[in-house]
Amino acid sequence: MSALTQALVLQAQRYAEAGDARAGKAFALVLENDTFNLEARTFLAREALASGHAETALEHLLVAVRIAPSKAALWRSLGLAQMACQQASEAEASFERCLQLNPSLHVARLHLGKALEAQGRHDAATRTYLQALSSAQRAGHWLDQASTPPWLQDDVAHAVAVADAG
Numbered sequence: 001m002s003a004l005t006q007a008l009v010l011q012a013q014r015y016a017e018a019g020d021a022r023a024g025k026a027f028a029l030v031l032e033n034d035t036f037n038l039e040a041r042t043f044l045a046r047e048a049l050a051s052g053h054a055e056t057a058l059e060h061l062l063v064a065v066r067i068a069p070s071k072a073a074l075w076r077s078l079g080l081a082q083m084a085c086q087q088a089s090e091a092e093a094s095f096e097r098c099l100q101l102n103p104s105l106h107v108a109r110l111h112l113g114k115a116l117e118a119q120g121r122h123d124a125a126t127r128t129y130l131q132a133l134s135s136a137q138r139a140g141h142w143l144d145q146a147s148t149p150p151w152l153q154d155d156v157a158h159a160v161a162v163a164d165a166g
Helices: 003-018 022-033 038-050 054-067 072-084 088-101 106-118 122-138 150-165
Strands: none
Touching (some): 003 038, 038 072, 054 072
């Protein structure tokens, strides 16, 4: 990485850490100097997904998984972007790859269930939801409200409802 790119990344990181809106523009500038900068790609993908620009997030994440194909979190993020773009079968493959790389990412298994459900594969989705719940609970997670992070409580409740209905 060139000295210029390093300086740009450092400034972008400072903006991001401070919650400064200039972080996105700074990371975009990083990409102008280093098209394959993973940190810039992932930051811009998260920002795009959060602001409802799923196609832009998808573009960044497709590059990111080519840069770092062994990073499970990138595959999970790619799956989320694909779901946002109504690409459930592609998302299924991304979530499966994520879980191959890191089987303990229980949330990715919930997302895999959603991808299966979106494809009308309800039995497979139910099995996947149950696998997510049981593997997480064996690891001491999602046992009760205290062991389930607040941001995940709606997903777990959805998975339980689908499993109960099945």
